[in-house]
Amino acid sequence: MVNQVKNLLPTLRASAPKGMNIQPLFDQSFFVQAAVDNVIHEGLIAAFLTGSLILLFLGSWRSTLIVLISIPISILVSLTMLYALGHTLNIMTLGGLSLAIGILVDDATVEIENVHRNLGQGKSLLQAILDGAEQIATPALVATSCICIVFLPVALLDGPARYLFIPFAQAVVFAVATSYWLSRTLVPLLVKTLEKPHQEHNWNKGFLSAFEAFRTRYSALLLWGLAHPRRILIPALAVLMSAGFLAPLVGRDFFPSVDAGQIRMHVKDRPGQRIEDTERTFAQVEDEIRRVIPKQEIELITNNIGVPAEAYNLAFGDSATLGPSDGEILISLKSRKTAEHTRTLRADLQEKFPDLTFYFQPADIVSQILSFGLPAPINVRVAGYNKAENLAIARGLMEDLKQIPGAVDVHMHQDTDAPQLKVEVDRTLLARQNVTQANLADDLLVSLSSNTQVTPNYWVDPTTGIPYFVAVQTPTQAISNFADLLNLPVTGKQLLRNVATLKRGQANTVVNHYNIQPVYDLFVNVQSRDLGGVSGEVKAVIAKWQKKMAPGNTILLRGLVDSMDSSFYRLAWGFAAALMLVFLLLVVNFQSFTDAAIIIAALPGAMAGIVWGLFLTHTTFNVPSLMGAIMTLGVATANSVLIVSFANERMEEGDDAVTAAFQAGRTRLRPVMMTALAMIIGMIPMSLALGQGAEQNAPLGRAVIGGLSVATLFTLFFVPAVFALVRRRKS
Template sequence: MNRVARPLITSVPGVASAEISGGAPPAMRIWVDPAKLSGRGLTASDIAAALRANNVQAAPGQLKGASTAINITAGTDLRDVESFRQMVIKGGDAGGLVRLGDIATVELGAQNYDARALSAGHKSVTVAIAPTPDGNPLDIVSGVKALLPQMQRVAPPGLEVRNQFDTAHFVEASIDEVAHTLIEAVAIVIVVIFLFLGTFRAVIIPVVTIPLSLLGTAGLMLAFGFSLNLLTLLAMVLAIGLVVDDAIVVVENIHRHIEEGASPIEAALLGAREIVGPVIAMTITLAAVYAPIGLMGGLTGALFREFAFTLAGSVIVSGVIALTLSPMMSSRLLHARMGEGRLEKALERVMHGLTGRYVRLLGRTLTTRGAVLMAGVLILGASVVFFLGAKRELAPQEDMGYVFVQTKAPQYANVDYTARYSAQVEALFHKVPEYADSWFDVGGTGGANIGFGGIIMKEWADRTRNADQIQAEIAGSTSAVTGVYATAFQDSPLPAGSGGLPVQMVIRSADDFPEIYRTLEAIKGAAWGSKLFAFVDADLAFDSQEAHVSIDRAKAGELGVSMAEIADTLALMVGENYVNRFNWHDRSYDVITQVPQDRRLTPDNLGAFYVKTGSGSLVPLSTVASITINPQPNKLPQFNQMNSATISAVLMPGVTMGQAVDFLKAQPLPPGTTVDWLSNSRQYVHEGNQLTVSFAFALVVIFLVLAAQFESFRDPLVILVTVPLAVSGALVPLYLGFTTLNIYTQIGLVTLIGLISKHGILMVSFANEMQHTHGWNRAEAIAHAAAVRMRPILMTTAAMVAGLVPLLFAGGAGAASRFAIGIVVVMGMLIGTLFTLFVLPTIYTLLAGDHRAKAQATSHHAPSDGEPAHA
């Protein structure tokens, strides 16, 4: 593995490291028999001295003549097991020669035996591959898989080399699901547009916008160096509903002029001229709303930068197409006789009837403005309740196709103990009906008492249960395994930084460790009692054991036993330290002396080791030392150069990261004690509020953009008044528990700002035009604008909602995040559209500016601003 697999894997572009688990580099292991050693009058120091004297890796140099140079090699080192066995330890006296093989078992073994690995129940060696910060997981996995046949060819007989597990499979499956969703969304949007327009000739115009906008967006992505990944594909799914909006508005306006008697070319020119201002305003507004997301820092910015700029690019491209290609196509495809078909007539009757009912309802609404305002205030109050009551997390938990399990044995347990019980846990994986593969590693960086593994499940389409249900089954079955505490949890769908259990709270203090431990235990007890956590653990505990060798220096001095002799004996017999190195297959490896494991099981074994006195005789170590067992902390951790302890936890099913972090933050701490966070909880604490700031920033950006477009500060207020009302609708499914407040739902809320603003722009710009050209007052102008713009508003809402329907019924990999963003935008659009049609006209009559042209004021009678007009 070290000579072939690791060099090959680390050569793959994007690989940062390749850590081997379950195996170790080769070493010459010398298993000393203490009884034979002392029986020959020898100690561990004699073995070390003989090895240093007889196994020397020399570099003699060169012979240099007048014109030649000859390298010198000297056979002063030992290179195979037999040479080490035959090495003389003692000789020349009446007792004859004593060779190393006489007092020890010599074999080519491993440098250490501190780790174990299982693969599908079989012994294995695993290689954990970590990417560089800018490494592409898909490219890395593809590169590593291409190397597997080469590694298999050089592997020993009976050794299988395979790719067991990679997180890129989830990414690939998610991309495939989003690609299918993209196709479904296009088909649904086409059907919805047809149902509104009633003719294929009219449908062709906005439908053509979809592929052209997506191709234009792909060109922008190529220019900016963006990749076709999960988030950019998700941006394209959202873009399907967005890119047809402007074309729908243009086509509907041209169609309206044709119905009023204009020729197709005249209608195209007039309709495009009327709508150019609103379309530009809508395009700039919706593109600007993503600027705060694209400019964010941290993990959220890194994840969503390409998403934001992809959406903004698609909106800009669609706006250009709507003002250029759509009018031209309308002049060729639309004509005055389009409404003569049975379906067209039926649709027109429905739309005229709907418009009539809307106008009557709007008229009543404008006469009861006080009640409308009161309802708006109540809804805003309810939105605060919805927001505060929504569960929070950084990202929704995805079914990633695997479940992790960690086992923890008592602190004093060795690798053999932990591996034995971890194997029992791994065996339970095979009983899960959705089982496809599994692995388990013991030891390594987690320590001898920690095991970590996982079950890989069948493909999403091949099983009916999700990861949450399988996790619950594993948690229940593994609880019956005695000897270790097993906890099942799922991986974060986002890069998790330090890794480990999802919740990690670091307690830092200048106090000593016993004081930190008391604080730690109080928080652990409260966490267990809260019922929020399925597992709670800490890295600081006073449950380790220390075998302390107390030396009677007076007696040692009397016998002539030096401290160096005692230290060398313990290090060479127990410590697994290397004495020197040997060459094997052109590489250098350790030579290690140690007694077999069965000779170092208890403290009494240490006292039986012999040390040499000043006279050359041997005495047991127990003659000059006593061994006592003392408790000690398992470790003395530090964080940012301060004494610390870390609480690690796994959440109960249905509990979010926000609930866990809020609970832990509320726990009392002694003065001078601070906290920090690691793993997924660190992401949540540091990234969770960034999008909230972006939401507020997006409102400011849109307000300034609209103020510049309308040359007024009042009209943008009217347009944006429905945004918080739409947000209240979007928060309802979060409050009811359908999803959580996370980065995906927050992205949906930011998107909602731009979408709802487009409706307001359509209505307010037309009402202002009516004031200016006809001298109507605000009530009359907004009533007429609402009646005329109702159809394009409903059409754009329907197209957007229809494009997101596949997200609401998403399944497979990445379904949770797609559902989260889809449900927010859909609910927000439906509720926001309703408020746009009724609340916005009311606010317009109260806040909008007076755009009537004074110079054109005539004897035309206009009702007062509070009086509704008749369309």
């Protein structure tokens, strides 16, 4: 869209009147393009790191090539499906594919690792491929199904979050499902074609020796723990309790803040002020901005004062401007210090200009969409027909909201003290001349606002074909005082002074309604605190003032915070439903409620890791981090399936519960470590948030890294301990 507009600019410049300069000033497509490029780079780095890890573990470039082939094929199939569903390449779909890269190698890796294990038992290559594929066919299917099922909660989202994260989830599910299909078909064929059985690889012997030493130490530690399960269970419970204590401290946001290098500041002067005076005020504010922000960091400052002459243009923007006394100042920065400069300006400008009202609106395209065009994430609405009392309550409520820590830019949208001139008409005099008050009002409207308000007339330029309004009205410069206004002719026979008088008063500059009822809107922004924490205190303040409302009047909480609460609520129920489906799938597969419960036992560890990962990186719970949590739960379940399924095989061969759990942990250590480390290493570029717009996907990577780190420990220690304990008692 932006490229098409840019391509049209030369034509517009050529057809514009002489001397008119048409130049784009603010273009958010640069930010979007940079963010998309950054996600692509993160994905490529993740693929490289994942491939390096697989090569290190397998020691064969042939095996590594077979594993890595599944990545581009799975991504291409996922992109094809997304295109068929009408989705585009954007930050969310590419972010989903970047998240999936670490897991795309899982099925192929487990397949090849199992083939190598069978080769180590002296089998032929063909028999090793057949046996290896058969041994993990069911566990791999169950694991892949679990990863796909846990994304079902995304379907319960509504509002903007639904359109952002459903394509995200679909990208992951399509890619993971394709990866499983390739591991059942293409990977065995490539192993038969490319692999050289019993070929020695010397270059990674050092790593393999170190890993075998690690396996030996892990085996000794696991055996020590299995002998007395409390040695494992007590530390695990301590981790879970610590996470439960930290969870309320993490905080909640709907979406992470994104630094687009732009500041959008709204300035309000006295209501009713002429636009020339407002322009002088804006010039003073701009001078102060240039003093506060270093010159080398400012690319451009643009002022938009007042509303467009044609109301039609208002339908294409989210401006909160009410009239000629307020407007917006757009600041484009060369550096990524938007939050820092915003805090500085917020404090400095209010002190420098105490008579003005300043508040900062969403500047980046993501925040603007998520906020539905509102100037702040929290919108408190005082609604009802009791206008006078509601206005007093709104003002008292506003003062209480200003006292909440982290609440900034608290203001009322409606101006209630705009100067007004009221025309008091003598209806008796009008009636004597057979004139109604409506006739007089129409005459005043045409005289002061032109005939275009009631009977628009047009003149078409014969040269350009452009239509122009033909407006007739009293010249503005001819009305400079009360006397000039009273001398206006009305009804065609009288001057206004002969039939009416003027009185000064106050009025609202704008009147808003919600479900027909008049409302007063209070807006609250957030600084240096999570949105969930501030909204919790806002709700407490609302509850206090709600008791003072007259019957039929109410206080409503709207805005981004409402979308956040709805999304978290729906995701919570979706999580519960998805986990229940995963549990039932495991029950059907293992034909045992006990085995399903043992596999699910790793998930509390994943949740604890997510909490710790977010807490240590100063990241809040938000929808992207919850997407990472969803993926983490799926991968943790898949790894636990490998442990429990192998332990069951050992018990069928005659091992006792402890020996089976020990052998499962020791044998499956390598594929579990490869899967977890591939996912963790693949998420490192995303979690660092180094590129433009990378902040919005960073919580996702941090949740995965923290969750899988702890979940892997639970899979390798806690799950075998629970298996041994439960199966031993059952025996």
